Amino acid sequence: MYRETALVGGETYHIFNRGAHKGEIFTCRDDYERFLVLLYLANSSTSLHLSNILKKYGGLSLISIFEGEEVDQSLVEIYAYCLMPNHFHLVIKPLAEHSLPLFMKKLATAYSMYFNTKYEHSGVVFQGPYKSKHVGEEAYFRYIFSYVHLNALDLVDPGWKVHGCKDIRKARDFFNSYRYSSFPDYSIGERLERKILSFEHAPPFLKEMNDLEELFKYLEQGQSLIQ
Numbered sequence: 180m181y182r183e184t185a186l187v188g189g190e191t192y193h194i195f196n197r198g199a200h201k202g203e204i205f206t207c208r209d210d211y212e213r214f215l216v217l218l219y220l221a222n223s224s225t226s227l228h229l230s231n232i233l234k235k236y237g238g239l240s241l242i243s244i245f246e247g248e249e250v251d252q253s254l255v256e257i258y259a260y261c262l263m264p265n266h267f268h269l270v271i272k273p274l275a276e277h278s279l280p281l282f283m284k285k286l287a288t289a290y291s292m293y294f295n296t297k298y299e300h301s302g303v304v305f306q307g308p309y310k311s312k313h314v315g316e317e318a319y320f321r322y323i324f325s326y327v328h329l330n331a332l333d334l335v336d337p338g339w340k341v342h343g344c345k346d347i348r349k350a351r352d353f354f355n356s357y358r359y360s361s362f363p364d365y366s367i368g369e370r371l372e373r374k375i376l377s378f379e380h381a382p383p384f385l386k387e388m389n390d391l392e393e394l395f396k397y398l399e400q401g402q403s404l405i406q
Contacts, residue, residue: 186311188275191258193323194283196309197266204294204304205264211359212241213293214262214286218269219375221285222257223250229289245371254278256377258385261327262359263334268327270314272377283309317384322401324385325394328354328362344395351391365389 186192198204205211221227236243255278259270273279291304314320332339335353336346344350354362364373366389378386388394 186273186276186279188273188278191270191272191314191320192279193312193314193327194269194271194279194309195266195312196287197306199303199306201265201306203264204266204290205262205359206298209241210294210297211262214267214290215359215372215375216241216244217286217289218257218260219245220248220250221282221289222252222254222375224253225251227285227289242371245374252377254282256380257361257375258377258381259324259327259361260375261330261361263330268330270323270327317382319401320382321384321388321397324388325398325401328360329394329398331357331360331362347391354391366391 205214217227217229220229220232232244232248236247253274255274256272257269258272259268261268271279271282273282287305287309294300294304312323314323331354332344332350334357336344336350339345354360355367357363358372361372361376363370364376364378365386388397
């Protein structure tokens with residue numbers, strides 16, 4: 180599914196990367212929150228001076244940065260994301276030809292520095308360059324939106340891709356409370372983390388895809404798009 184794609188400004192892409200040697204890149208709440216904050220702060224034409232920002236919020240939750248900081252979001256529009264212990268997914272539109280590589284470089288560099296320092300790790304954190312897949316027609320967009328968010332179901336129902344979802348009510352409760360995915364921003368309303376998204380610029384059909392059964396439906400329908 181994943182292949183190198185020529186990146187064009189104004190087009191939408193599914194971006195994916197995992198930890199080097201399939202190792203975990205998020206091991207605790209602080210790791211996830213650091214990456215979420217970086218998704219927001221790196222989306223700016225100005226340089227990222229994270230150490231200065233962190234000093235302002237010393238002792239407070241990283242999530243408070245969403246409330247206190249404003250960025251111009253001039254590099255990309257982010258429509259969806261999902262963080263998993265050893266990988267992440269983004270649905271993203273660069274606003275200019277070179278803005279996506281710049282954004283991803285800022286994101287990966289800042290997180291790698293944090294990870295290597297915290298865990299006394301040396302070497303690369305991510306498994307090579309990020310992978311990209313162009314998202315064109317609406318049908319494929321709906322599929323990718325579903326695919327990205329439903330990834331998190333592996334955490335509570337590891338065999339669902341084979342036997343189907345065992346308990347829709349339990350799954351819905353999980354998705355609405357899983358803080359490291361953008362699904363709650365579409366399903367239950369505004370939260371501080373929604374500032375990561377270009378929610379007001381998202382295609383209207385994405386804002387309507389806020390029901391779990393609908394995600395499953397489009398995932399099933401979309402399988403034919405990648406045959």
